[in-house]
Amino acid sequence: MKTKEELQELVSSLAVEIQSLQNELSTAKKSLRDINKPTMTENVYELLKDTIRDAVMDISFSEGDFDYDMTIGYDNRVELDCLTFNEHDAVADDIIRCIDNEFRVIENEENPTTDND
Secondary structure, three states: OOOHHHHHHHHHHHHHHHHHHHHHHHHHHHHHHHHOOOOOOHHHHHHHHHHHHHHHHOOOOOHHHEEEEEEEOOOOOEEEEEEEEOOHHHHHHHHHHHHHHHOOOOOOOOOOOOOOO
16 A cells, blocks of 8 residues: 555656646647648738738728727826727728738639549
């Protein structure tokens, strides 16, 4: 029969092994996600970054795009309590429009099935 100290040591070593396996699992899951990502060249990536940056810089915000609540603080100053941006879809549409202007979208290629007969 094992002593209390031996059992505590076993529990500790198993906990370390479990943590190591969890780290390994996490790394393997990330690698699997990464391998399934679509690829693009560096040139396309740079063009995409520049296109998105330009689209965001061209967005003009107005007061009507936001909901806000004002409060009076303890020192009798008016304070902005809550600010909510309401035009998420419009911003996304502007970015997509800029991407559409810069890129030509083609249909996905069908994966040919091969018979190994």
